[in-house]
Amino acid sequence: MPQTPSANDFPPGVAQPAQRALASIGITRLDEVATISETKLKNLHGVGPKAIRILREALAERGLTFATEE
Numbered sequence: 001m002p003q004t005p006s007a008n009d010f011p012p013g014v015a016q017p018a019q020r021a022l023a024s025i026g027i028t029r030l031d032e033v034a035t036i037s038e039t040k041l042k043n044l045h046g047v048g049p050k051a052i053r054i055l056r057e058a059l060a061e062r063g064l065t066f067a068t069e070e
Contacts, residue, residue, distance in 0.1 A: 010029075011058040021044040021045060022044070031062070034066065038052060038066040
């Protein structure tokens with residue numbers, strides 16, 4: 001049975017600065033990360049290449065991707 005997402009279900013390895021940056025734009029769960037583009041993520045202070053990679057892989061495991069560029 002799938003787990004219900006917790007209040008913060010970011011995968012291990014996503015550093016606190018990245019999590020705070022995401023929270024600052026209202027993103028507090030992994031599934032919400034799929035609502036924003038990779039470019040927007042890269043522009044957030046505190047979100048680096050490692051966090052992007054970890055989030056991309058975690059989204060892929062759930063059959064999700066970053067939002068398409070606008």
